[in-house]
Amino acid sequence: MRILLQFPEGLKDKALLHAKKLEEQGNEIFISASPTFGACDLAIDEAKSINADKLVHFGHAEFHHVDFNVEYVPYTIDASLDVLDKSIDFLKDYKTIGIVTTIQHIHQLPKIREFYEKNGKTAVIGKPYGFAKKEGQILGCDVGSSATIDNKVDAHVYFGGGIFHPFGALIHTKKPFIMVDPFTNSVELIDQYREKMRKRSIGKIAASLSANRFGILVSTKNGQMNMGLANIIKNKIEKEGFQAAILVSNNVDFDSLNNMMEFDAFVNTACPRIAVDDLDRARKPILNASELMESLKMRNENKRI
Numbered sequence: 001m002r003i004l005l006q007f008p009e010g011l012k013d014k015a016l017l018h019a020k021k022l023e024e025q026g027n028e029i030f031i032s033a034s035p036t037f038g039a040c041d042l043a044i045d046e047a048k049s050i051n052a053d054k055l056v057h058f059g060h061a062e063f064h065h066v067d068f069n070v071e072y073v074p075y076t077i078d079a080s081l082d083v084l085d086k087s088i089d090f091l092k093d094y095k096t097i098g099i100v101t102t103i104q105h106i107h108q109l110p111k112i113r114e115f116y117e118k119n120g121k122t123a124v125i126g127k128p129y130g131f132a133k134k135e136g137q138i139l140g141c142d143v144g145s146s147a148t149i150d151n152k153v154d155a156h157v158y159f160g161g162g163i164f165h166p167f168g169a170l171i172h173t174k175k176p177f178i179m180v181d182p183f184t185n186s187v188e189l190i191d192q193y194r195e196k197m198r199k200r201s202i203g204k205i206a207a208s209l210s211a212n213r214f215g216i217l218v219s220t221k222n223g224q225m226n227m228g229l230a231n232i233i234k235n236k237i238e239k240e241g242f243q244a245a246i247l248v249s250n251n252v253d254f255d256s257l258n259n260m261m262e263f264d265a266f267v268n269t270a271c272p273r274i275a276v277d278d279l280d281r282a283r284k285p286i287l288n289a290s291e292l293m294e295s296l297k298m299r300n301e302n303k304r305i
């Protein structure tokens with residue numbers, strides 16, 4: 001079989017190893033060298049252009065349906081659970097806790113839950129909105145497993161490495177949020193980032209209030225493309241008397257955006273984290289759809305005063 005292998009950046013150093021194993025089984029193997037951001041970013045065009053019969057995507061679980069033969073090989077990590085002991089002190093005032101993690105540790109969730117229940121907590125595991133597929137799983141763009149149980153819990157626990165995943169969940173919840181990181185063997189209350197993100201959002205909206213020309217970002221990544229939303233946003237902006245154009249790219253490249261100096265602000269319809277994590281890389285404000293609506297509403301209110 002002719003197969004294209006695709007690895008996220010953190011697993012690219014294992015590409016040759018996997019390629020040789022599959023070659024020994026009689027397959028013809030190619031490796032995608034393009035950047036890979038998530039399962040939203042399947043290298044189907046590359047696979048088709050080399051006439052591959054199949055794409056094998058490592059490191060992520062299924063994200064969305066595609067019309068191509070894709071095999072997902074999720075990457076799981078058996079992290080030490082010793083760090084959970086340290087979290088008990090942080091959670092001493094909370095009885096009911098929500099627990100979330102990433103696909104890498106989702107198989108450890110039953111043990112994590114058992115640990116907290118043995119320590120007198122009631123554990124609640126939420127359901128994702130749909131891009132994530134497992135209960136208790138979060139993605140940068142699917143924090144349903146936290147957001148849908150926010151009103152049922154006293155606090156949230158994220159088990160895993162790095163701030164990227166809990167950051168999204170933090171923005172969409174109100175309860176205390178504790179990050180339990182087995183790799184640094186540390187526990188941290190991360191609520192302070194909520195206020196920081198709220199202030200940044202207000203700053204972006206304020207900076208967009210004088211914008212007349214908007215660039216609407218659309219990604220051609222198969223799991224990120226949302227042309228329907230882009231068209232709705234374009235019509236809305238034009239109805240308000242401003243100019244708008246839809247900007248199409250695979251990766252959002254900030255050097256290119258910064259060269260497009262005619263635009264006063266950008267509106268993101270691609271990976272929602274672009275309007276959260278990458279702000280410092282763009283010279284102009286990048287709003288998400290709800291921030292744009294807030295910006296237009298504020299202008300209309302100002303007109304009436």
Ligand code: SF4
Nearest residue numbers: 037038040140141271
């Ligand atoms: S957070 Fe962004 S990069 Fe990650 S899976 Fe979601 S859309 Fe893709």
